[in-house]
Amino acid sequence: MPLGERLRAEGLHPSLVAAALTQSRLRGKAHAKLGDFADGMLFTAAGLEQATRLEVGAHHARRYRDAGLTHVADLTCGIGADALAFAGVGLRVTAAELDEMTAAIATVNLRHFPEVEVRHTDGLSLDLTGVDGVYADPARRTGGGSRVHDPASYSPPLDAVLAVRERVPALGLKLGPGIAHRDLPDDARAQWVSVDGDVVELGLWFGPLAPEGPGRSALVLRGGQPHVLAPVEVAHAHVGAIGAYLYEPDGAVIRAGLVGDVALDVRGRLVDPTIAYVTSDELQATPFATAYRVLDRMPFGLKRLRTYLRERGVGRLTIKKRGTAVVPEQLRRQLDLRGDATATIVLTRVAGHQSVLVVEPVGDELAGTSAPGGS
Helix, strand or coil: CCHHHHHHHCCCCHHHHHHHHHHHHHHHHHHHHHHHHHHHCCCCHHHHHHCCCHHHHHHHHHHHHHCCCCEEEECCCCCCHHHHHHHHCCCEEEEEECCHHHHHHHHHHCCCCCCEEEEECCHHHCCCCCCCEEEECCECECCCCCECCCHHHCECCHHHHHHHHHCCCCEEEEECCCCCHHHCCCCCEEEEEEECCEEEEEEEECHHHCCCCCEEEEEEEECCEEEEECCCCCCCCCECCCCCEEEEECHHHHHCCCHHHHHHHCCCEECCCCCCCEEECCCCCCCCEEEEEEEEEEECCHHHHHHHHHHCCEEEEEEEEECCCCCHHHHHHHHCCCCCEEEEEEEEEECCEEEEEEEEECCHHHCCCCCCCCC
16 A cells, blocks of 8 residues: 555545655655755755755855854745755854745754754845855746746845845855856856756855955866866967867856866867867866767768768767757657667867767776866
8 A cells, every 4th residue: 555545544634644745755855965964854845946955055154164254144045955054064044034834944954053043034134233144045936936037036136135245245145057147246256066067056256255256167066076167367278170089068167158278278179169069189187077089070961970870880879969950869760770889979060060079988097087176
């Protein structure tokens, strides 16, 4: 008998059974973001969706601690994931949440941290007397779950949160990584963050939270290790011929507009001025891109590609693309693959021309090679 039916048969109220099963399901999903902490927490679906991953939240918290701050106001605490990270490094936290149920859940989730006070209120109305750092993660979805792309439609609006830095200069914001560069304040340190290849957020840091000063950077977390890419000088990467290796920059690097810096990092060049692929004649260890060995290259053409793959007995094909309108699944059907061999192709523009690169991932060759790190 399914668990829900069994619990109801034992006399538990259906609404209580539904709530318990929902929490069990959300806790299971929360492990990907919060690890074992999830086992002692309560969740809402929306709160979990917006909650910061624990390892990313720890980096945020260290920014506040390293800036010498002691009392942080979290204006939009949600279920309390960021407040938990702040308290974990010894900071006092005043956490505000506008939704009453979510505020109650945050109170439960933060019950083991006496230095955290959760208030059911509009965070923008908080008295910031004695607060030396502010954090906010504005909601970027409508009540129906659709994404909001206009910063003026965030909850609270981005401009309203930015105005807080006039009272407390040490302001940190978590935003969606897709926000346009033109919408970012000139005085912000904008840092795009990825975790094991998944771009998860954009952090905006102001005042003492940005000791490196305004600008753009990428925080790449791979296997729990942090690596920071920031332009030391203007990167003048040139465009050149395909070399022995192709590098696919991390998504956070691309969002930050630092592909040219990766090209310099691997002693390479761009394959096209408008495409985020880098090529090099040598293999260089870097946490900021995935390396592939280039096996072959040809102009794009369905008949030519089909013949090439059939001659090699390719039945399983990984298709990567950038700068082309080709739909991978549609192309896969048109190729009518047959055979037991595997292959990886990259569809992209090379010096303005649609091209196919046959590549293979570089794996063990880079194992044990030290890569540049950061904080």
